Amino acid sequence: MPTTNTPSSNVPPAPFTAGDYRARMARAARSAADAGLAGLLVAPGPDLVHLTGHRPVTTERLTLLVLADGRDPVLVVPTLEAPDAGHAPGAPALTLRDWTDGTDPYTVAADLLDRTGRYGVSDNAWAMHLLGLQKQLPDTSYVALTEALPMLRAVKDASELARLEAAGAAADEAYGEILKVRFSGRKESEIAADLAHLLLSFGHSQVDFTVVGSGPNGADPHHEAGERTIGRGDMVVLDFGGLKHGYGSDTTRTVHVGEPTAEEQHVHDVVRAAQQAGFDAVRPGAACQDVDRAARAVVASAGYGEYFIHRTGHGIGVTTHEPPYMIEGEERPLVPGMCFSIEPGIYLPGRFGVRIEDIVTVTETGGRRFNNTPREMAIVE
Template identity: 80%
Template sequence: MPTTPAPFTADDYRARMARAADAAADAGLAGVLVAPGPDLVHLTGYRPGITERLTVLVLAAGQEPVLVVPTLEAPDAEQAPGAAALTVRDWTDGQDPYAATAPLLDVGGRFGVSDNTWAMHLLGLQKQLPGASYVSLTEALPMLRAVKDAHELARLEAAGAAADETYQEILKVRFAGRGETEVAADLAALLKQFGHSQVDFTVVGSGPNGANPHHEAGDRTILHGDMVVLDFGGLKHGYGSDTSRTVHVGEPTPAEQHVHDVVREAQQAGFEEVRPGVACQEIDRAAREIIEEAGYGDLFIHRTGHGIGVTTHEPPYMIEGEEQPLVPGMCFSVEPGIYLPGRFGVRIEDIVTVTEDGGRRFNNTPREMAIVE
C-alpha cells in the first residue's frame, strides 16, 4: 500500500512565506495580504472556516510574518502547521479589525492581495489606509504557488495515480441504460476509495451533453452509441487530481473515431512541447495547431491547460498570450477538446510536470478510446 507522505514542517512554511515576501519585494510591492483560501493553506497550513470576521496573513520582506485573527479563533491558528514560523495577533469582537491590522502595513505602499479576499475587508483596509494601493496576487505574483517542491510533487503524483485507478475501475461498470448522475456517483465513490479526501467534480457528458465542456452530470440516460466525456478529480493529501478520458458505449462510428484520434494527437503534441524555457502559450499552440489543421479549430473552445496544486485550477494557464516560461516543478493540465453542438464532445486530459529536460505525466491510463457497455 502507498505510504502517507510526511506532513509539511514549520520550516517548509517558513521558507514559503519568505519566498513570497521576497517575490513581492522584487515585484515592487510593500507586502502581501493573504485571506483564508488556497494561498493561506499553501503558506501556513491554516485552513479556517470562512466567516465575516477578518483573518489575514501579512507578509513583507525583512519582517516577521503576522497572522491577524479573531480572538475566538486564535487557539486554532496557534495550532496550525506553520504557526511556529509566524506571530499570531488577535482582535476581539467590538474592536475595529482594520485599525488593528493597519499598523502592520506601509501607509503608502502597494500590496498584493489574495484573489478571494472579501470586498468588505479590502474596503475596510482602504478606509484605514487611503494612501495604500492594492493589486490581485494573480496579477502581481502569478507564480506564487506554481513551482512545486519534491514533497508537493509526490502528493500530486499520488493524486494522479488515484485518479488513474478510478478510471480503470469505472471502465468495468455498465453505462448504457443508466443515468449520468449514477456514473458520476460511481466516480466519486471510487475517488474516495482510492484515497481522495475531497471530490471536487465528476463530469459525465453523454451524447450531446458532451459538447458542453463543463456539463454537470444530469438526468439524461446514457444510450448505446453514445460518446461519453469523463472528467473528474479532487484532493488527495491536500493536492489535486484532474483527468479526462472519452469513452464510447459500443463501437464508435468512423466519424467519432476520427474526432477522438485528432484530440489524442493534439494532446500528445501539447505534451511533447513541455520543457523548461518554453512559454506557456506554446503548449496551447502545439495542441491547437493539430485541431485547426483537421478543420475543427472553431470547436476547440477553451484553453489547453491550467495549473494545479492545493486547488485544481490555478496559474499558470496554457493559453495564447501567456508568455510565462515553463520552469521545472510547474504542474498543469494538457487537455484539448473538440465539441460538436448537438452531437458529442471529446476531451483527453493529463496532469504533467516540467522536468529538467522535458515533461512527465501524472496520468498514465491509455488515451485510446475505450469501449464500455
C-alpha cells in the first residue's frame, strides 16, 4: 500500500454561512418563479445539501424543503430528526415544521402549498412521498428539477470553485502516487484499493468510484475493478474520484504496463488530442454541445468515431455527476463558473480502451483545468 505525506491542500476552507444558504434558497425560489413554478419541493439529497447544508439520513419518513418566491423557506422534518435539522448550517435561514409518528406528514406539507400550483421536485424524491402529496392536493402538478431548473447548481461561486480545485488537486496527488506502485501481477481490485486509500490520505472524506479497467476490461467505460490480474502489455484505464470538503473530484488517466504497441500509442494520442480539442472549445457563450462536437470530431476523423460511445462530459459539484452535460443537442450556453468534465474515450471491444479526463471550469476568457497531471501515456511496472 502506498504511503503519503499530508499536503497543505488538506487545510479546510472557511465553512459556508447561514447567509450563503439564505441567498441560495432565495435565488432558487426566484428561478422557480421565473420558470412559471409555484415553488420547489426538495427532498434529502444533493439539492438539499446545496441549499441548506442539511444531510439527513434517508428514510421512509418525509423530509421536505418548501421554497416559494416571497415566502420564508420551510423545512418539514420528522420530530425525532428536528434537533439535527436545527443544527444544520443553513438552519438559521429556515423555519422548521415538524411532524410526529402517527400523524400524516402530507397534511403538514400540503398546508404550505398552493392547492393548484405546479412545483419543481428534486429528482431523488421518493415516489411514495410525491403520491402522498398528490393525494392531499389532487389539483397540483409536478415536474422534475432536472427538466425545470437544470442549471440550479451549475454555476459555482468562488468558495465552491476553491473546493472543487482542492478536490482536483488531491486527485492529482493520488494519481502521482499510484504511478509508483507495481501494477503487473496484481489484481485490478488491489490497484483500486490503493487509489481509494490515496484519495482518503489526500483529504477526501468519501470515495465514490475507483475504476481500474485493464486490457479488454478497459473497453467497458464503467468497468468495476475486478479480480483480473494485470499483466505486462496491458493498457489500464484509471478513473477515480469522490468528495473533499463536500465537493467532487473526477479524473481519468490511461497508463500502460511496459512499452505500448504503435497502435496503442496512436489511440492514446488520438484521445489526448480530442481531450485538448474539447478544452479549447470552452469559452463563455459556446454551447455545451460544442465541447462534445470538438472532441468527437477528432476521434471521428481518426476513424474511431463508432468507438466513442458516451457523452464528452458531465457537471460536477456536491455530486460527481450533475448538469450541465457536454452532449449533442444540449444548446445551453457555457457561463463563467460552470464546472464539468471533458473525457473523450475510445473503446475497442475485447482489446483495450483509452480515456483521459479533466475537470474544467469556465472563466471569463475560456477554460481552466482542475486536473493538471500529465496527459501523455505513463509507463508503469
